[in-house]
Amino acid sequence: MLQFPLPRVLEFVRGVAPFSALDEGELAAVVKSMKIAFFPAGEAILRMGGEPALHLYLVHSGLVRVHLSDEDGAEILVDFRSEGEFFGSVSLLQGKQALFNVTAEEDVIAFLLPAEDFKALVESHLEFKRHFAYSLAHNFQGSHLSSQGDPPYCTDRGLINLDMSLIGRSVSDLMKRDVLCCPPDTPLKEAAQAMTRRGVSSIVISGDDQGPLGILTDTDMRSRVLAGGLDAQAPVSAVMSADLKSIEPQVYAYDALLNMTRHNLSHLLVSEGERLVGIISMHDLQRATGSAPLGIIADIDKSQSVEQLAELHREVMLLEEGLLRQGGPAKKLVGLIAELNDRLTLRLLHIAEDRMRGQGRGDPPGAYCWLALGSNGRREQTLTTDQDNALAFADPEPGAEEDTKRWFLDFGEQVNEGLVRFGFPRDLAGMMACQPDWCHSYTEWRTKTSWWIEHPFDRTLLKASMFFDFRGLAVDQGFSRELRAMVNQASKGNRSLFLRYLAKNGLYNKPPLGFLRQFVVEKGGERKNKLDLKNKGLLPVVEFARVLALDLGLTTTNTFERLEAIARNEIIDSAVVEDMSEAYSFLMLLRIDHHMQARATGHEPDNHINPEQLNSLQRKMLKESFAAIARGQEELAMHYVTDQLKDI
Amino acid sequence: MVLAAARIKNYLTRAFLARRDLTNTAQNNLIALEGLHAGADVRHLDYVVFDLETSGVSTSEDRVLSVGAIRVSGGLIDLDSCFHQYVNPGQDISNDSVTLHGIKPDQVAQAPTLDKVFHDFMGYAGSSILVAHQAAFDMHFLQSYMKRRYGFPPQNLVIDTLTLVRSLFPPRPFGYDEKFAARPYSLDSLVQHFDIKLGVRHTALGDALITALILQRLLARLVKVGKGELKHLLSLGGFQPKKT
Incomplete structure (x- = not known):
C-alpha cells in the first residue's frame, strides 16, 4: 500500500x-x-x-x-x-x-x-478498549474528586482496579436477574425480612402495572429507617428512593460504574425497554474485580509458607501498579503500598519463627522488634526499593549473649531471604537484619544511637541518617517507642551540634535549578540531559524533615506528617514548609510515573528523567518544586547556622 | 470590494469564452466564485493550501518538480485529502537544488508531465480558495498553465499567507526582532515563531501542511480581531495577479 x-x-x-x-x-x-x-x-x-x-x-x-x-x-x-x-x-x-x-x-x-x-x-483492538476504559475511570474520578474532595482510588467499595476487570464485560454478565419486588404498601419489616431471606441488598417497589416505582436498599434501611426511628410497620413507599436510574443490559459494565458514581447511587435497575430484567449493584461490580486489596491482604495473612507468599507477589505487584496508575495524593498511594509491605513483613516474621522452631532452634530467646528503615520506615516505598531493616532484641541473660545473637541473625536471614523472594532486593550497603552490624540487643542499640548523636562525624552521621527513620513493626513495639523517645531526647535541644551537622549534611544535595531557574541537567555519560529526581529532589526534603523532626521530638517518621507538624510548629516559615510538602508530593508522583513507564516498556526503573520529555505543565511544576525545596534548604541553613560549622 | 472585482473579472472571462467548447475542469473552474459571499465566516470556507517544489527560484528558467496540497475545510486540516505528485521536468535537475528539496532525478523520470499534474490538481482544487505562501511564485506556474491550456487564468480566489501574516502582524516600527531579523515572514521564520513541529520543510506536501497550520492560526487571529469575514480575509491577504 x-x-x-x-x-x-x-x-x-x-x-x-x-x-x-x-x-x-x-x-x-x-x-x-x-x-x-x-x-x-x-x-x-x-x-x-x-x-x-x-x-x-x-x-x-x-x-x-x-x-x-x-x-x-x-x-x-x-x-x-x-x-x-x-x-x-x-x-x-x-x-x-x-x-x-x-x-x-x-x-x-x-x-x-x-x-x-x-x-x-x-x-x-483490546489495547484501545483497555486504554480508554482507563480514561473513563480517570474521568469519573475527576468528577468524584471535584464533588467530594477525596479520590476514591481505594474506598471501602473496593474501586481499585475496577476498570481493568470490567473491560469487555457487559451489565448482563454481572447483574442479578432475579429481582426482589414488593408492592408499595408492604410494611418495612416485611420488606427487610424478605431481603434478609433472599440475601439481597435491595428491594424494588413496583405498582399494580409492575412498573418500578422506587427502590429501597439496605443502606436506606440503616440510615433512614433505623437511624430515623421509623415505625417498622410503615409502608416501604414512605422511605423508598423514587429516583430510579436504569441501564440497558448490553452496555459495558464500566458504564454502570460511571452512572452509579455520577448519580451517587449504589444500585441501578437493568431494563430492556419497559421491562425490568435485572438489577446491578456497586457490590456486583466490586465482586467482579476479584483483586480488591482486602482480598489480597487476607491472602497474605493466611499464607503459611514463603512459597505461598511468593506466589502472591505478582498479584500484589499488579495491585500496586493499578493503585499507582489510578493516581491520587502521593502520600495515600505510597501509604497503601507501605501497608501491604508491612503485612507481608509481619507474615514473614511469623513464618520465619515457625521455621526456626521446625529446625530445632526453638522459640525466640526473648522479645524482639523488627525495625523498618529508610523509605520503608517512612512509609514512602514505591515500586522498586531495596530492603532496609534492622533487628533489636531484648537483652539476653548473662552468658547467653552469643547464642541469642546467633539465633536472631539466622532468623533475620530467613526474613531477608523471604523479602528477596518477594521482590525486594538485598540492600547493597548491607543494611539488613541478618547483618551483625544491624542486629543488636536493646542496650546495644541505645548505646550505639547515643554515641552517634554525641559524636557527629562522617560515618556516624551517615548511619544516623540511615537509621533514624526507623519504625518498629513487630513484635515488641514498646522498644521502638522507647528508642524513639531516647533518640529524640538525646538529639533535642535546639541546635545541638549533632542536629546542626545533620542539617549541614542534608544540604549537600541541592535541587538542580540554575541561576535563571533553568534545569541543570547531567552533562555527560549515560545520564546526559537528565535530572536525578531522587538525590536532588526527594532526598533533600526527607533530610530537611528528619532534622527538624528530631529537633521537635516528633514520633512520626513519615515525611508528609513530619512536614505537617513542622509547619504547625512554625520554627520555619510555615508557607515554605507547605510548599515543600507539595513539591515532595509532586516529585514522588513524577517518579512513580517514571517507574511505571520504565516497567511498561521493559526497562529497569531509575530515578533519572529528561525534562525535555515532560509536558509543559509538568516542567512548570517541576521548576516550582525545585525552587520550593531550595527555599526550604536556605531556611534550614539559616536556622542551624550551618555555614559556621567546620567541615568534618 | 475585492470579491466584487473578482466576480467582474470572472464575468468578463465567462462572456469572452461563452461560445467555446470547454473541458469539465475549465467549466468547473469558471464557476469557482459561485456560492461565496463577502460576509461568509472565514472558518467555514473550503481552502486548498498548496506548494510547489521547483528546480530553482527563477520563474522563467526553473521547472516544477512536485506539487503538494492539503485541504482545510470547516477550519480543519483534512489528512485524508492530500494531493502529492512528482512532476517530470523534462530537463535535468541541477545538483544544487537536489540538496535543498531532496528530489532525485530518478524520482521524477517516471512522473507525469506538469500539464497532467496541474490538470489533476485543478480537478482536486475545484472551487476552493487557493492558499500559498508567497503565492505569486506558485501562482505564476499555475496561471501560465491555465492560460496555455484554457486561455484564462484560474478563477479561484487566492490567499497569500505571507501578505496575510504581514497584515496581521505588522513589522515592529522601531528596531527589529533579532530572532527573525533577516526574513521575518519567511516560512522558516514562521515555523520557528509559531513553533510548528509538523511538516517536513522543502517537500511540497510538508510545506503545504505547514502553510495550512499557519493559515489556521491566521484565521483564528482574524476572528479574534473581529475581522472574521471573507471580505476581511481578501482585503488583508488576497493575492492580486499582475496584469500580463
Whole structure:
C-alpha cells in the first residue's frame, strides 16, 4: 500500500499509546481519517452538557483545561491535558453529552479522530478498549474528586482496579436477574425480612402495572429507617428512593460504574425497554474485580509458607501498579503500598519463627522488634526499593549473649531471604537484619544511637541518617517507642551540634535549578540531559524533615506528617514548609510515573528523567518544586547556622 | 470590494469564452466564485493550501518538480485529502537544488508531465480558495498553465499567507526582532515563531501542511480581531495577479 505521505504526522501518532499498538497499514489508515484543528488560547472546545463530542481529541501541542461548572457557575478544575493526551473519549463512548468543559489553556493543535473510526478501534483492538476504559475511570474520578474532595482510588467499595476487570464485560454478565419486588404498601419489616431471606441488598417497589416505582436498599434501611426511628410497620413507599436510574443490559459494565458514581447511587435497575430484567449493584461490580486489596491482604495473612507468599507477589505487584496508575495524593498511594509491605513483613516474621522452631532452634530467646528503615520506615516505598531493616532484641541473660545473637541473625536471614523472594532486593550497603552490624540487643542499640548523636562525624552521621527513620513493626513495639523517645531526647535541644551537622549534611544535595531557574541537567555519560529526581529532589526534603523532626521530638517518621507538624510548629516559615510538602508530593508522583513507564516498556526503573520529555505543565511544576525545596534548604541553613560549622 | 472585482473579472472571462467548447475542469473552474459571499465566516470556507517544489527560484528558467496540497475545510486540516505528485521536468535537475528539496532525478523520470499534474490538481482544487505562501511564485506556474491550456487564468480566489501574516502582524516600527531579523515572514521564520513541529520543510506536501497550520492560526487571529469575514480575509491577504 501507498505510504502515508506526511512522515511527522505519522510519527507523532505512532508515538502515542494506544496508537503505538497498530501495525503500519492500520496506523496509516487511522491517520488518514484524522483532521487537524487549531484552537487559540481561551477558546471553548467542548462544553459540559453540550452536544456529544463528534471526535476523539488528541493534543499535539499546547495545553487544555478540563473543568466543571457547579450549580453556582463556579469553575472546578478537573485536569489538564497536554501533548500526547486525549479528551472527549467518555462522551464518545457513551454517545452522551460532554461531561466536562474543555478549554484551550494555550494555543492548541489537536488531532481529531471521527467518532465512528474511534469506536471501530475500541471494538477491534483490546489495547484501545483497555486504554480508554482507563480514561473513563480517570474521568469519573475527576468528577468524584471535584464533588467530594477525596479520590476514591481505594474506598471501602473496593474501586481499585475496577476498570481493568470490567473491560469487555457487559451489565448482563454481572447483574442479578432475579429481582426482589414488593408492592408499595408492604410494611418495612416485611420488606427487610424478605431481603434478609433472599440475601439481597435491595428491594424494588413496583405498582399494580409492575412498573418500578422506587427502590429501597439496605443502606436506606440503616440510615433512614433505623437511624430515623421509623415505625417498622410503615409502608416501604414512605422511605423508598423514587429516583430510579436504569441501564440497558448490553452496555459495558464500566458504564454502570460511571452512572452509579455520577448519580451517587449504589444500585441501578437493568431494563430492556419497559421491562425490568435485572438489577446491578456497586457490590456486583466490586465482586467482579476479584483483586480488591482486602482480598489480597487476607491472602497474605493466611499464607503459611514463603512459597505461598511468593506466589502472591505478582498479584500484589499488579495491585500496586493499578493503585499507582489510578493516581491520587502521593502520600495515600505510597501509604497503601507501605501497608501491604508491612503485612507481608509481619507474615514473614511469623513464618520465619515457625521455621526456626521446625529446625530445632526453638522459640525466640526473648522479645524482639523488627525495625523498618529508610523509605520503608517512612512509609514512602514505591515500586522498586531495596530492603532496609534492622533487628533489636531484648537483652539476653548473662552468658547467653552469643547464642541469642546467633539465633536472631539466622532468623533475620530467613526474613531477608523471604523479602528477596518477594521482590525486594538485598540492600547493597548491607543494611539488613541478618547483618551483625544491624542486629543488636536493646542496650546495644541505645548505646550505639547515643554515641552517634554525641559524636557527629562522617560515618556516624551517615548511619544516623540511615537509621533514624526507623519504625518498629513487630513484635515488641514498646522498644521502638522507647528508642524513639531516647533518640529524640538525646538529639533535642535546639541546635545541638549533632542536629546542626545533620542539617549541614542534608544540604549537600541541592535541587538542580540554575541561576535563571533553568534545569541543570547531567552533562555527560549515560545520564546526559537528565535530572536525578531522587538525590536532588526527594532526598533533600526527607533530610530537611528528619532534622527538624528530631529537633521537635516528633514520633512520626513519615515525611508528609513530619512536614505537617513542622509547619504547625512554625520554627520555619510555615508557607515554605507547605510548599515543600507539595513539591515532595509532586516529585514522588513524577517518579512513580517514571517507574511505571520504565516497567511498561521493559526497562529497569531509575530515578533519572529528561525534562525535555515532560509536558509543559509538568516542567512548570517541576521548576516550582525545585525552587520550593531550595527555599526550604536556605531556611534550614539559616536556622542551624550551618555555614559556621567546620567541615568534618 | 475585492470579491466584487473578482466576480467582474470572472464575468468578463465567462462572456469572452461563452461560445467555446470547454473541458469539465475549465467549466468547473469558471464557476469557482459561485456560492461565496463577502460576509461568509472565514472558518467555514473550503481552502486548498498548496506548494510547489521547483528546480530553482527563477520563474522563467526553473521547472516544477512536485506539487503538494492539503485541504482545510470547516477550519480543519483534512489528512485524508492530500494531493502529492512528482512532476517530470523534462530537463535535468541541477545538483544544487537536489540538496535543498531532496528530489532525485530518478524520482521524477517516471512522473507525469506538469500539464497532467496541474490538470489533476485543478480537478482536486475545484472551487476552493487557493492558499500559498508567497503565492505569486506558485501562482505564476499555475496561471501560465491555465492560460496555455484554457486561455484564462484560474478563477479561484487566492490567499497569500505571507501578505496575510504581514497584515496581521505588522513589522515592529522601531528596531527589529533579532530572532527573525533577516526574513521575518519567511516560512522558516514562521515555523520557528509559531513553533510548528509538523511538516517536513522543502517537500511540497510538508510545506503545504505547514502553510495550512499557519493559515489556521491566521484565521483564528482574524476572528479574534473581529475581522472574521471573507471580505476581511481578501482585503488583508488576497493575492492580486499582475496584469500580463
